[in-house]
Amino acid sequence: MREQITGRLLSQKQLAENVYSMWIEAGSIARTALPGQFVSVYCKDGARLLPRPISICEVSDTAIRLVYRVAGAGTAEFSDWEAGEAIRLQGPLGNGFPLHTERAVLIGGGIGIPPMLELAKRLPGEKTMVAGYRDEQLFLYETMKQYAPVVVATEDGSVGTKGNVLDAIREQGVTGEVIYACGPTPMLRAVKAYALEQDILCYLSLEERMACGIGACLACVCRSREADAHTGVHNKRICKDGPVFLAQEVEL
Amino acid sequence: MNMKINLAGVELKNPVMTASGTFGSGAEYGEYVDLNRLGAVVTKGVANVPWEGNPTPRITETAGGMLNAIGLQNPGIDLFCRRDLPFLKQFDTKVVVNVCGKSESDYLEVVERLAEEPADLLEINISCPNVKEGGIAFGQNPKAVEQITAAVKKKARQPVIMKLSPNVTDIAETARAAEAGGADVLSLINTLTGMKIDVRRRCFALANQTGGLSGPAIKPVAVRMVYQAAHAVKIPVIGMGGIATAEDALEFILAGASAVAVGTANFVRPDATVRILDGMEAYMKEQGVEDIRELVGAVTP
Numbered sequence: 310m311r312e313q314i315t316g317r318l319l320s321q322k323q324l325a326e327n328v329y330s331m332w333i334e335a336g337s338i339a340r341t342a343l344p345g346q347f348v349s350v351y352c353k354d355g356a357r358l359l360p361r362p363i364s365i366c367e368v369s370d371t372a373i374r375l376v377y378r379v380a381g382a383g384t385a386e387f388s389d390w391e392a393g394e395a396i397r398l399q400g401p402l403g404n405g406f407p408l409h410t411e412r413a414v415l416i417g418g419g420i421g422i423p424p425m426l427e428l429a430k431r432l433p434g435e436k437t438m439v440a441g442y443r444d445e446q447l448f449l450y451e452t453m454k455q456y457a458p459v460v461v462a463t464e465d466g467s468v469g470t471k472g473n474v475l476d477a478i479r480e481q482g483v484t485g486e487v488i489y490a491c492g493p494t495p496m497l498r499a500v501k502a503y504a505l506e507q508d509i510l511c512y513l514s515l516e517e518r519m520a521c522g523i524g525a526c527l528a529c530v531c532r533s534r535e536a537d538a539h540t541g542v543h544n545k546r547i548c549k550d551g552p553v554f555l556a557q558e559v560e561l
Numbered sequence: 562m563n564m565k566i567n568l569a570g571v572e573l574k575n576p577v578m579t580a581s582g583t584f585g586s587g588a589e590y591g592e593y594v595d596l597n598r599l600g601a602v603v604t605k606g607v608a609n610v611p612w613e614g615n616p617t618p619r620i621t622e623t624a625g626g627m628l629n630a631i632g633l634q635n636p637g638i639d640l641f642c643r644r645d646l647p648f649l650k651q652f653d654t655k656v657v658v659n660v661c662g663k664s665e666s667d668y669l670e671v672v673e674r675l676a677e678e679p680a681d682l683l684e685i686n687i688s689c690p691n692v693k694e695g696g697i698a699f700g701q702n703p704k705a706v707e708q709i710t711a712a713v714k715k716k717a718r719q720p721v722i723m724k725l726s727p728n729v730t731d732i733a734e735t736a737r738a739a740e741a742g743g744a745d746v747l748s749l750i751n752t753l754t755g756m757k758i759d760v761r762r763r764c765f766a767l768a769n770q771t772g773g774l775s776g777p778a779i780k781p782v783a784v785r786m787v788y789q790a791a792h793a794v795k796i797p798v799i800g801m802g803g804i805a806t807a808e809d810a811l812e813f814i815l816a817g818a819s820a821v822a823v824g825t826a827n828f829v830r831p832d833a834t835v836r837i838l839d840g841m842e843a844y845m846k847e848q849g850v851e852d853i854r855e856l857v858g859a860v861t862p
Contacts, residue, residue, distance in 0.1 A: 311592045313830060351829070356625045358776055358829050383622075399831070518618045520627065520828045523592070525585035527605075527634045528620040541611040541636030549589065 313351075314338070318394040319372055325446035327379045328420070329388045335398055336371045343405030344428035345491075345514055345553045348373065349522040351397035352383050361387070362519045362548070364491070365401060366423035366449075367430070376423035376449065402522050403552045406512055410434045411486035414509075415457070416474050416500055417441065418492025422449055424514060428489055429456040437483050441474040441492065475499050486510065494561055501556040511556035517547045524549025532560040562845055563852040564838075566600070566819050568797055569720035569745035571681050573600035573655050573820060576853060577810070577838045580801050580824030581606055581659035581684060581724070582631065586645035587652075593831035596652040598838060603822060604645065606661035606686045609670040611637035615691060616768040621757050626776030626803070627825060628755050630691040630769035633661050638674050646678055655681040657722065663695040665709055669716050676718040683719050685709070688726030688751035690773045700726040700751075703738035710742025720745040722799065725790065727779075728754050732786045733793035740794040748799035748822065749790055750783045776825040777803045784816050791817025791858060805829065807840025817858035 316335035324330050338348060342365050349360030361383050367374035379385050390396070406428050413432050417425040418441040426449055429438055438459045440450065445467040453459045461469030462477035470477035474496060477483070490500045491514035504511030517529035530544040534557065537545045545551065545559065564575035578601040584590050587602045596602060614634025621628050635641070641658075649656045658680040662668035672683060687709055689696030699709045710723050723739040725732065727750035736747055752773025757766035783802020791798045800818030804810050805826040813821050826833035841853070850856060 310595070312832065313593075355777075357622060358625070358825065359620075359622050359627060360828075518620050520620050520629070520825075521583075521589070521831075522828075523589045523831065525589040526583060526620075526629075526828065527585075527614065527631050528617075528629065530614070530617060530619070530634070536611075539636075540634065541640045542613045542634065544613060544634060 313397060313399045316396045316398045318390050318392055318396055320392055321388070321390060323388070324376065324448035328376065328448050329379065330366070330374060330376045331387070331390070332372050332374050333396055333398070334372045338398065338400050339368050339371050339373050342368045342373060342401040344431050345405035345424055346401040346403050347552060348375070348398050348400030349402060350375070350387065352386050354386055357383050357386070359520055360399065360522055362402070362522055364424040364514070365427060367427050378420040399522060403548055404550070406489050406514070406553050408432055409487045409510070412436065412484070414439060414478070414483055414485035414488045416488060416490040416492065418474055418496040419443070421490070421492030421496070421514070424491050425489065426453055426456070429453060437485065439474045439477055439483060441477070441496065442468070473499070475503055478503070488512070490514070498561040501561060504556050512553050513556050513559065514552045515547050515554060515559065516552065519548050522548050533558055534560060562842065563854070564842065566853060568682065568799070568820060571655060571720060575600040575838055576814065576820035577834055577841070578657065578799065578820055578822040579603050579827065579834060580822040581686065583824040583827050586641070587649055590827060590831055594835055596654055598835050599654045600820060601655035601657050601681070602649055603657040603684055604641075604649070604659050605635060606633050606659040606689070607635045607638050607641045607671060608633065608661050609638055609667050609674070611635065611640070618766065618768055621766040621772070623755070623757055623774065624778060626774050626778035628757055628767060628772030628774055629752070630767045630772035632691050632769065633689055633696070635661070638671050642674070642678055646680065650679050657682045657684050659684045659686050659724070661686045661689060661695065663692070665712055667695065668709065668713060672713055672716045680719055682722055682746070683717055684722040684724050684748060685713050686724050686751070688724050690726070690728060690752060690754040690771065691769055697726050697728060700735070701729055703734050706735055706738040707742040710739050710744050714743035722746040722748050724751055725749040726751050727782060727786055727802070733789045736790035736793045740796055744796060746797050746799060747790055747794065748801065750779070750786050750802045753779055753782065775803065777805050779803045780809060784812050787813055787818050788816040804837065805833065807837050807844055810837050810841055811844060811856065814853070814856045815858070815860040819857050
């Protein structure tokens with residue numbers, strides 16, 4: 310039987326404006342977590358009932374790393390936690406990225422960058438990472454560089470290509486046979502169009518407001534091209550059937 | 562210690578049920594909870610045909626609660642009977658099928674389709690605030706409540722629970738209307754219609770604009786309504802609305818509920834149902850209560 314667990318915060322560090330990193334001791338999650346999966350993190354403030362789904366950024370033997378953006382009161386609470394704190398967690402949840410051996414392009418936009426780190430560590434073949442940032446606050450850049458060449462795009466042009474991840478891919482001549490992408494929906498839409506046009510195998514990791522995180526409540530659905538076998542309609546559950554989908558499977 | 566309760570001739574091993582829409586058809590939560598321990602599993606609402614539900618965002622958190630506007634997405638009665646009912650029948654728990662529809666004939670089609678199926682009870686959802694047709698439209702007018710109840714009762718093979726909306730002026734009147742229509746059991750409350758506005762984006766937090774409020778924030782309203790409904794009718798009442806702990810569940814029972822349903826709390830702790838059940842048993846031991854039925858409606862003026 311699966312269960313909610315109590316992890317222990319090992320360290321908390323701010324990486325950029327509103328972006329934080331937590332290493333959490335959570336052996337049962339660390340042992341089975343795959344890149345692209347996520348965990349439900351619960352607030353201590355009882356008025357905030359619902360867990361926040363956070364992607365897994367890195368995994369060690371006994372701990373997981375979560376890199377998250379403070380987007381509201383719940384994640385603001387997370388950022389106040391100090392080492393030693395007990396944290397209620399559930400996971401790993403969802404399906405990770407399928408690992409292919411072909412030359413891979415890993416695309417992360419903003420807070421979609423973190424899951425690409427563990428993926429880069431696990432992919433056996435040649436790979437390039439493409440990271441899209443707002444400005445020169447290149448969180449995780451140095452760590453990612455240990456595992457793959459990193460191509461950078463910034464919205465303000467302060468580092469790398471000025472523009473978005475696709476501008477960087479075109480300008481810096483990034484190519485590959487499989488694409489993995491996580492980021493805001495407009496970015497994913499553009500990556501999907503690019504992959505279809507170039508006929509490249511492409512996996513997208515989606516995000517939506519979640520309640521249960523395990524596929525029961527039907528809050529976090531996305532539109533699917535075919536009627537889904539489980540739901541019986543053109544909806545897939547991001548938490549349970551995703552968050553990683555083949556680009557062709559979903560309509561963005 | 563006796564935890565067994567009886568709902569219209571159906572014996573539940575204990576009064577803890579799940580609230581429709583928060584527990585799917587049990588498969589996902591079955592990984593976290595031994596379903597055999599539950600008094601009953603109440604399924605997510607099922608219609609005669611598959612429903613796509615509302616656009617996203619479908620949920621948003623509020624202080625001590627949440628708003629949802631899923632819009633009764635469901636796979637339709639055929640897939641439900643083929644897959645979900647056989648799954649649930651593997652467990653030693655009662656199965657309550659929640660039925661939704663856009664018109665009276667939709668409801669009746671599902672009810673008739675379930676006649677030969679292994680459902681123990683039917684719960685008729687006339688109180689969903691998140692669909693344009695059906696749902697709450699049947700639940701806010703006492704005459705309509707009585708009429709749909711009578712129509713369902715004529716076709717139903719199983720005992721019928723009418724699930725009532727709190728979005729009414731006088732819950733006692735609605736409860737009496739359902740009883741007059743022949744309801745075997747009442748369940749309440751469904752969610753309270755609410756709204757949240759995102760001040761940064763200056764837009765509605767939910768794509769549907771309004772949603773149903775659930776969670777601990779609504780519990781005092783729910784206890785009051787269960788009390789009023791239970792005192793207005795002779796049939797049993799299932800209480801729900803923000804139950805997160807054993808104490809919460811006991812409040813509803815003392816107010817007059819014969820059974821309770823746990824909803825939003827499942828999202829907070831996937832094993833909330835069994836924690837509540839354990840807590841109720843501990844309370845009874847501590848208070849020297851031999852039979853849960855002694856507590857039903859024990860608080861009186």
